[in-house]
Structures are given as structure tokens and as C-alpha cells.
Amino acid sequence: MNLKELAETLGLSQTTVSRALSGYPEVKEATRNRVRIAAEQSNYRPNTRAKSLATGRAMAIGHVIPVDSKNEVVNPIFAEFIAGASETYTRHGYELILSIAHDEDQARIYNELKSKRSVDGIIVHAPRIADPRIKLLQNIGLPFVVHGRVSDEGKEYSWVDVNNKRAFSRATNFLIDLGHRRIALINGIETMHFASQRRQGYLNALTEHNIPHDTTLMYAAELTEVYGYQSAKALLSLAEAPSAFVVSSYIVAIGARRAIEEMDLKLGRDVSLITHDDELSYFSSAEDIPQFTATRSSVRQAGRRAAEMLLDIIKHPTHAPRSELLKAELMVGLSTGPHRSPRLT
Amino acid sequence: MNLKELAETLGLSQTTVSRALSGYPEVKEATRNRVRIAAEQSNYRPNTRAKSLATGRAMAIGHVIPVDSKNEVVNPIFAEFIAGASETYTRHGYELILSIAHDEDQARIYNELKSKRSVDGIIVHAPRIADPRIKLLQNIGLPFVVHGRVSDEGKEYSWVDVNNKRAFSRATNFLIDLGHRRIALINGIETMHFASQRRQGYLNALTEHNIPHDTTLMYAAELTEVYGYQSAKALLSLAEAPSAFVVSSYIVAIGARRAIEEMDLKLGRDVSLITHDDELSYFSSAEDIPQFTATRSSVRQAGRRAAEMLLDIIKHPTHAPRSELLKAELMVGLSTGPHRSPRLT
DNA sequence: GTCCTGTTTCAAAGCGCTTTGGGTATGATA
């Protein structure tokens, strides 16, 4: 069933039917109802493609998910972020077009989405410290919101981010207050902006307390369980092993816990650990006391907010760039405790 | 830049330019090259919407991801499956349209995708035992491939699945061969087809060895870490605790491991565990010996195959339904060992 | 030179919608 047919059965013109359904005022309420009912009955819905062509709006948002070229790892936070964004899109009648691409293909994909007119806007995932995608998108004139930030000053763009630096300095301070002095950092790849910020926060806290920076305690890599396991294991095997860890993802923390337990240490007693927790739903901390002390911030909420922001930008293209800083709470769980004198073996 | 402009700058008609770019034979090789180069230079790409409207093909596939209504849990295997499917789509010039919906909204969304002509086909995720979506899609005439199966006999449809029943009977048999007799099942929700099949496999193995079925050893719920933790803890606290577990997901297994270790038991020695492993990339078992003995099957590969199948169905609509059964290998890891006499406390 | 065949190109229709720029009642006003 299409507009033409629907109009014919109603004995009205396409114009009137179209207007009736889109809520234009110049159509009698009685006719509008008649049209509405007929549309309902015949299960009519305007063809998206035709509508887009006529209006020039694609009514779709692009998400280009990066995949690590070496290990083909897809970071699970994207699924959760997108779950949040999707809610918003559905509510506003937008579609979500997803593609998954290696870093080196991202620019090409943006270009394509633009020149094929497939989308009205883009969410930029996983920004690097000085991410060329920002300038690219500004040049080709495609509205976008960054999930995270880049550190190029003077660039004006819209973003939604959590206060990573503050979260990690807070976490580190918390451990220092518990008496820990040798604190390890198990971080993401530090060309990623979020990871570099977290490192900053960690280092700042150490500096504040005159604790020297020890690069043997700092790891950075793709955030997998095995990475958490292996780095924690290596760290705990050091002659001067750390007594506490600050960790960049829940999954990495799980790997670290595995290493800790395998070495017959007890998390929260022999070793303390604070992780960042994106509140992935299947790790839902629906427990009285969470297993990990964590800096917690809902990535699904970030998805919702970023999507709303992008739709708003599309609606009001002339406005100045917007931004929103979500804060991460420090939630105390079972994985932290006071520093104890070196264990006797 | 659009077709008309490109044609004008070249001094050719739109017809010729369009044909040149789409590789039709009735255009001289010299002109084709001229067109190609000009298109390249001006970064021309056909407007997807206009193209779809003209051809009647949306060049897009819909994925409707279910989200658990109670806990809003998004199962992480979807991200991985979609990563696989996306590869295929990109290669064939298709887009992937994603929406996330509660179970009760799924039918409506399928209907909308169809009547709005947004997609040429659909991947059905997370089928239930007698899933009404199959008939719905057949009725409205939208090509689809199911990731998994439904148990309604006589329904002809296309699917990609793993041999869940066989995998779980194999796992259970393996534990029985190790001397275990009290074997617990920590399963997904058993109205889901995959979960009911796994239960079948588990029960079959017990029956074969004349081991009575004990429903106090069987759990079924949404596959989260906390669920794994709580159910394992409850099971191990039984007067007649199980000595082995068969578990439906890697994440649940991680929760179970947490419970096991918290009770000062050693996995692989005091307690054995076999999990299903969908090979989620961030849990990549890139270790010499995997931490868990597992029935392993790549869900990303399933995504690739399902996508290929769907595109093939769209291309050849008259063919009979296709199907593909992927097998899960049993990979022996560190989490299983021979049964020991009851621990002394 | 004419006719035919095959190659290369084109004009125009059509996909299903929105939207512009009228048209035609209807009723109030002078």
C-alpha cells in the first residue's frame, strides 16, 4: 500500500492524505481522522526511501564501530552505548546504521556515508588524542557528536564524556589514603584519549603525595581479560610487587582477579583493586556490596545523551557546539582494603 | 555532486554515466574509463535513497536485538555476531540497520521495517521454542535467517545454528567420564530454543549413564555474571553439593568461578566446570591452555554465515530454505579434573 | 548507393513521497 493507492481509496488527493498524516493544520479534523483510520487499517507507512529523497533528510544516524586491527577485538562497551542511543533514535523516528571498521577504513566510511547521503549525522567512537576524524567531519560538513574528547585545543565540536582524569585521580587517592604506595595502572591503549586522561589522573594523584612514578607499574593495551590476567601476574611477580591496582575496565579487572587468586592472594586483603565500571548490563552489580571498588559511570546513559545531543544539533544546525561531562562515582566494594606489610612467603 | 551534474560536466547523458558506473556492457570502454575517472575525482557516489527508490531494493538488512524487559540486559554475543555479519554486508554493499527492542515490540518493529521498506531482509535473533516471529515474517513476506532454530516442525525457514544439544551432551559425558556424578546445569532461560536444547543434551547424557535427574541442580536465568555467582554459590552450599558444572556462557562461568574461589575451592581440582564459549573477542582464549574447558563455537563466524545466507536468499528468492549447523568443539582447559571424594571440612 | 546489423548513446518515464502555488467552496462583511 502506498500513498497513491491510499489516496484513491479515500477519494482524496495525495497532498491531502500526506498532510493529514503529518499533522499539518490545513486539513479538516474530520478528514484527518478518516485518513488516519484508513491508514491504520491498510497498515500504511510512508516508504522511508521516498520520504528521504523528497525531504533531503535521511532520518538515520551512523555509528562506525572501530575494531582493533591486530586482534579483531570489539570492545563490549559499544554494544551498551548503542543500546542507549538506539532508544533515543527509535523515540524520534530515526534509524541507526551500523558499520564496523578497522581504524584505517574509518575516514573512507565517513566519506561514503556523507556522499551516499545515508545518514544525517554520526557518532564518533573511541577518539584518539589528536583524532583526524574531527577535522574530516567538519570539512565534509556532517553533524557529529564524539563519545569522548580529543585534546586538540581550539577545535570546536560537540561531545559527551566522563571525567576520566578526575575519576582516576580519585581512585588513586583512595588507595593512597588506604596506605598503598606501590600502585599499578592497567590501562587501555594510551593513544586513546580516555586512556591518556586516566593515566594523567593516576599520575597527578601520585605526584600530589610525592610518590615517584614507576613506569614498570604501568601497562597499556587493548582491554581484554587475558591482558588483565597477564599484566597482573607479571606485576605481582615483581620483586617489589604493587599492593594495589587501578584498572581501566571491568573485564580487565576480572582477568586481574584471576591472576591474583591463582597466586593465592586475596583480593581486598592482600591486594587492592579499583576498576572503572561502565555498568555493562550483564555484569550488573545488583549485589549489596559490589565485588569491585569502582569508578562507575553508565555508558548506556552516555549513549542516550550523545544521541539526544546529535538529534538536537541536526535540528538546530546553527547553534554553538554542545558538550556534556558525565561524572563517575566512586563506589566502594570488596576489592579494596588497607595496606598491609609485605606478605611473608 | 549528483548524477545530473556529473553527466553535464562529461557531456554525456545520465543514462550513459549510470550504466558506465554500474558496469553495463553497452558502453564503450573508453567512455567508461572517462566516466570512472571523473566520478572518482568529484567523489561522486549515488544517493542511496534515490537508488533504492528507483530499484526497489533497500540495500539494507535489519537486525532487531532483543533486550531483557526485566533487567535491560543486552547479551554481549549480539555485538560479536553483528561484527561478523557487518563484514559480509560491507563487502556486498549492504547497510546494517540496527534496532534494540523489548520482546513485546519485536513484531511491531518487523512490521514497520517491512511497510516502510527500510530493509530487504532480517536476521532473527534469540529465537524462542515456538517463536511467533517466524510465521509473522513468512506472512508479511520478508526474507529472513534465524540465528538458532525454533522447534515447530513443518515450518520451513532458513537458519544458522550450533549443535547445542550435542555440545552439551558431550560436555556432560566428559564430566561423567572423569567420575563426576552430581553435575549441575547453569543454563539460560529455557523458553529460548538454544537453552532448551542444551538442557536436552545434558539430560540425555545423564540418562545414558543412569544418573537420575535432580532438578535442584538445574538453574535457568538471564546469562549474567551475578547469576553465575549466585547460582554456583547456592549449589555449592547444598548438603549434597555438585562436583561439576555445565554452564551456558562464558560470563556466567566467570561468576561461577568467583563463587568457587570465594568458598576456597579450587577450580579444576575441587570442582570441575565446562562452559559454552562463543569466542567473544575480549575474552579471547589466546592462552596456551584456556582457563575453562569449553564447548567452543565462534559466534562471529555464525554472524558471517548467516549474513551470507540471507544475501543469497535475497538474490535467489525462489530457492528452498537453507540451513547450516555449526559444530562446537570441546576444548579441554584448566577447569576440569577427575572427581575426588567429598572434601573434608 | 542501399540495406542491414551491431554498437553506442540518449530522452523520458517512473520509483513514492513532500511541498509549492494555486483553486474552489463557504460564510461573513459591506
Place this chain on the structure above:
DNA sequence: TATCATACCCAAAGCGCTTTGAAACAGGAC
């Protein structure tokens, strides 16, 4: 009665592409 808003509705253009049916041209056969 003529005039003018006002309310309601319509025909047709246009969005950017594919595709049909036909035209123009070249080359070979006669």
C-alpha cells in the same frame, strides 16, 4: 449583491536515481 477572508483541497513539480524504448552512427555486405 458584490467582496473578501477563511478553510479545505488539489495538480504538478521535484528529490536523484534506474531502466525502457528508440535514435544515431558506423561498418560491412550486396
